[in-house]
Amino acid sequence: MxxxxxxxxxxxxxxxxxxxxxxxxxxxxxxxxxxxxxxxxxxxxxxxxxxxxxxxxESEGSLEEDYSEEQRDAILHTLNTASESELAAIKLLRGKKSSSIVQYREQHGPFLDLDSLVNVPFFQHKITVKVFDSILNPVQTVPNKERKSVSRTGARFIKPDINRERLEAANSIVSIVFGLRKLAWAHVDRRMTVLDWQQVLWHRFMQGAHQPHIYLEDISSAVSNIPKADFYVLEKPGISIQHTNLFPVILHLRTVEAMLYTLLDAQYAAGGHHQVLSMVRNAVGSHFDLIVGTSRTSGLEHVQKLILESVTERQPRIHFPQDMVVHYRNLLQSKGPNRNEEMADALLQAIAFYELVVF
Structure with a gap:
């Protein structure tokens, strides 16, 4: 050149x-x-x-260097002996992370050092450090200011506000979804097991004027079949009051909602503690990726997949009684106007309530 x-x-x-x-x-x-x-x-x-x-x-270094021998032993003891449900109760270990730890132990044996947790799916160096700190300090890990923001996270999805300790102590909930013709509920415990799942039909609401005594009779009959639970979670109707042409539908849904609050929360006057909550419909839709644009799509196919996974996966997201799996699957295969959308929505709402609010 x-x-x-x-x-x-x-x-x-x-x-x-x-x-x-x-x-x-x-x-x-x-x-x-x-x-x-x-x-x-x-x-x-x-x-x-x-x-x-x-x-x-290279700059991340070994996780072993950040903890004392006593702390390392405590962390490894938890990782190697805790059941999946016990792991899921630890901050940042709910869902797939806890099941991945159990599966790794079954395939590779116990964890021999802290660094080996990074080999488990869904774990990276930074998140692993937070998990270890949460194991060692289950209460003090989150500062007070951050704890307030965390406790408010669920408040975005439910009303009225409920004390965090009451939510965490709940053994079971009943998720309720209702429409013009049906009311469906799913009774689910904190182990994510379906205890009861069914619906009732309303025939008289669409015939003539909506008389108050008909609401009382039909809704009281439905409530008498709903099982007892620590909380009753109602779907918050997603129709805006700006749609004036839908005012009769909105009025019907609000009336049903108000009567369910009254009949299910009968003990509120005595203790001053709410048992009935409303959960935002679109929050559930977003949790399961069912939102297209600004509208929520059907959750039937998603629930059918959950039923299938309950018998094919070792760690399904939701558990069903084995003798009811075929019955539930057949119920959700209906076509046309008989599609049981309310039943599917009630189950998805129960799962979302635990995952978004309780856990």
Missing amino acids: MRPLELVVRAGRTLFFRTPRVPALKHRPLHCSCFLRNARVEGGFEGMSADAEPAEK
Whole structure:
């Protein structure tokens, strides 16, 4: 390659060109932090080892170094002996993380050191550190200011506000969804097991005027069949009052909601504690990716998949009584106007309530 020419003017007398002197380059390796570990550039060529890993991985260090021997023993004891339900009760270990730990133990044996948890699916270095801290300090891990924001997270989805301790102590809930013709409920305990799941039909509401005594008779009859639970979660109707042409439908849904509050929360006057809550419909839809644009789509196919997984997966999201699986599957295969959307929505709402609010 030709070197660039430099124009030189001396005292205004002579113009000539010369080749500038370029200092000799020394052959030495250039280390660059933007390359992978064990990679270097030599003489303009790149040399990289086959087992190269990102440089930031090196800076994370070993998890063993961050904890004392006593703390390491306590963490490993929990990881190796706790059941899936006990692991799910620990902050950040609910859902697939707790089931992944149990599956890893079954396949590879007990955890021998803290670093081995990073080999489990859904675990990375940063989240693993938070999990360890939560195991060691189940109460103090979250500062008071953050704890308030965490406790308010569920309040975005339910009304009225319920004390966190009451939610965490609940053994079972009944999720209730109602429409113009049907009322469905799903009775689910905190182990995510379906205890009861059914619906009732209303025939008289669509015949003539909506008389108060008909509401009382039909809704009271439905409530008498609903099982006892710590909380009753009602679906908050998602129809805006701005749709004036739907005012009769809105009035019907609000009337049913008000009567369910009255009949199911009969003990409120005595103790001052709510047992009946309303949960935002679209919050449940977003939790299960059922929102398209601003509208919520049907959850029937999702529930059918949950029923299938209950008999094919080792750690299903929701458990059904084995003798009722076929019955539930047949109920949700109806077509046209007989599609049991309310039953599907009631079950999805129960799952979302536990996962978003309780756990």
